Amino acid sequence: MTISVLVCDDQALIRTGFATIIDAQPDLEIVGECGDGRAAVDLAHRLRPDVVVMDVRMPGGDGIEATRRLAGAGVADPVTVLVVTTFNLDEYVYEALRAGASGFLLKDAPPAHLLNGIRTVASGGALLDPEVTRRLVGRYAARIRPPEGRGPTDVLTPRELEVLRLIADGLSNREIAVALQVSPETVKTFVSRILTKLGLRDRVQAVVYAYRTGLVT
Incomplete structure (x- = not known):
């Protein structure tokens, strides 16, 4: 089974890098790319990807609100969201988890971690880095x-x-x-x-x- 993925990040270089890594896998397929949260919601509703790889902070609609609209409580047909971020955005990640994200990764994680994360959340699992999770939630x-x-x-x-x-x-x-x-x-x-x-x-x-x-x- 092929896992369809939508990548949302306002940095074109990161977006392209993610897409290249993901599309090189036989079981993963990029179905769309975008650069802000509003576009992510629109594309996700139209394309129905298995996983949305979502940046947290973006102009023109951030990833937290987009995650809430796609995967939050009360959403009739939720979409699985995997958040990507950096260490200095702890608060944004915590809010994204509360908004319904199934997990998060750091942007500088090895490509294998990104691929494993997509597969994990697509299969219904949750992706948590124990140390960062304890720090985020505890804080x-x-x-x-x-x-x-x-x-x-x-x-x-x-x-x-x-x-x-x-x-x-x-x-x-x-x-x-x-x-x-x-x-x-x-x-x-x-x-x-x-x-x-x-x-x-x-x-x-x-x-x-x-x-x-x-x-x-």
Whole structure:
């Protein structure tokens, strides 16, 4: 199956570089390019790509608002968004994750990381760099008012809470399995139950939720 990709970045050189790397892969295909958030939304609605590779800060409509319109809460037919950014744009990345992005990469990451990231989010996974994720969410979660209603301790079992804390620490399913001495398949079942019970889409939202509710700090 070929994964269709839309690249949105206001820097033509980066856009072209991404497109060249992606199109060279037999399982990936560039279906469009654009340079601002408004164009990204229009093209995504028209082309329906499997993944939008989205810059965060752009003139003429930024990537955060575009992500919210494509993948945010309440969107009837959401599009998967992979955000790309630099280290000095932490706040923008955090807001993009809250807006519904399935993950993020740094622009100076090796090409293999970009390709792996596209494949990961296209298959329904979430792409998180553990160190950066903890720094981002830990830094900005205090600004976000905890959601109203029942918290995680009212909904999840003790074991599910333990798994959620490990997810928030950036651990993969395999790493969680080792930590808890269970099989990866068992962890996958726990993760699915956690997302369903909390009404979350993916691991990115689970991380943000854990910090917002004070489960981890």
